[in-house]
Amino acid sequence: MKSLKENFQKANIVIIGSGIIGKFNALELSELGSQVTIIDPAQHQNSSNAALGLLMGNMYQKRRGRSWDLRKQSIELWPQWITFLQKFNCELNIKKPLIQLTTDEERFKKLEKFVYENNDQKLRILESDSIFLKNINKAFQTKNIRGMISLEDGRINPFSLLQTLDKYLKHKKVNYLREEIIKIRKSNNQWISTTRNNENIKSDMVILCNSLKAIDLIDSLSHNIKLKPVLGQAMEIEINDAEVDLLSLPKQFNINGKNIIPKSKNKLIIGSTDEYSTKPEENTFGKLTNFLDKRPNWLMKGKISKKWYGIRSRPDGEPSPIMKNLGNGLVICTGFYKNGILLAPACSKWVANEIKNYLY
DSSP: OOOHHHHHHHOEEEEEOOSHHHHHHHHHHHHTTOEEEEEOSOGGGSGGGGOOOEEOOTTOSOOSHHHHHHHHHHHHHHHHHHHHHTTTOTTOOOBOOEEEEESOHHHHHHHHHHHHHHTOTTEEEEOTTOGGGHHHHHHHTOSOOEEEEESSOEEOOHHHHHHHHHHHHHHTTOEEEOOOEEEEEEETTEEEEEETTOOEEEESEEEEOOGGGGGGGTTHHHHTOOEEEEEEEEEEEEOOOTTOOGGGSOSSEEETTEEEEEEETTEEEEEOOOBSSSSOOSOHHHHHHOOSSSOOHHHHTOEEEEEEEEEEEEESSSOSOEEEEEETTEEEEEOOTTOHHHHHHHHHHHHHHHHHHHHO
16 A cells, blocks of 8 residues: 555645645645646736735634634644745744724723733733834824734735745746636546646646635535625825834734734835725725824825735635535635635645545
8 A cells, every 4th residue: 555655746736726825735735745736827916916914813803613723723833834934035024013903992892801801911902001002193193092912913924925935836846837727627537627728737636726716617506605706905105204204113003904014114005995896996095094083194195106906705605714625636725815824824734634635
C-alpha cells in the first residue's frame, strides 16, 4: 500500500481562483508535495485585491460555534505562517493593535459586557478619556467615541501578502494558467476542467475558490448552495492640512463601521461599504467619510488620490464561509464575506485534511 506522502506527491490538484484562499490552499498543498495548478483568467481583479487586511479574531464577539472555531484556529496558525513567509519577504508582519470605536451608547455597552464577561487580558475597554484615543479625538474633533482595543488583533498588508505568496508559489514551481474555466466534469476517475478556449485540463482533484463563479461550475441546486454578491469599497484620501499628522493616529482603527488606516503623514485609507450589488454606488467619498455626526474640515476638504472596490460572496441561507467536500475529489471553499484573509490558514488546513481523507 502506498504511503500518504507518496499519494500526496502523485496527486495533481487544480485550484480554480487565485485570491487569498486559492493561493493559501496552493501553498499548503505544495508544501505537502502535491502538483498544483492555479487557474484564473485575471488574478489582479479578484476580491482579495480590495481587502484591507484587518484580522479581527480575538475581538470577535461570538465565542462559540463554527465561525469562532475557524477564527480561533487561524489566530493560532497565523504566527506560524508569518514566520514561514518571512523567508520570502522579511518585512511581512501583522501590525498591532486593532481598535474598534463607536459613538452609539448601546453598542458601547455590548462591547463593555463582552470584555468583562470574557476576562481576556488581550482585550480592554477604552473610555473617552483613554490615552489611546487622545490623538483620534484631537484629529476628528470629537469627544464622545469609546470602544475596545485588542492587543493581539491587527492588520497585514494584503498587497504585500499576495505578492509574497506569489513569490513562494513561483519558488515552488506552482503552475498558473490565465484561463477561465467554464465547465468541470468527472471522467474515468479524473476531473476534466474545460477552459473557454475549449482546452481540457486533467487533475485528480478540483478545489473551487473562485467566489461567486464557483456555483456556476456545480449543480448548486442539488448541493443547496446559494451565494450573493457583496461589494466593498475603499479609497485613499490625501489631505492638505499641516495641523493634522495622520501618523500620530493608531495604525488601524474602526469608527462606527468604517475602517481607517493612516498610510503617511497626509494620506489615509478608509473602507468599506457593504453593498449587495456588483456595481459600486455613487458618492463614494460621502458614504465612506460620513461615520461621525460632524466631519472635520481637513477630511471634508480631502481629495481622493485612489479608490478601488472588490466583489465578495456571502452565503445565502447558511453561515459564512462555505467549506464543503462535494465528493469524488471536488471541494468548494468560498463565501468568506469579509474574512478571507483572516480565515485563510484554517481553510487551507481543512482542505488538506479533506484531501488526505480522499487519498488514503
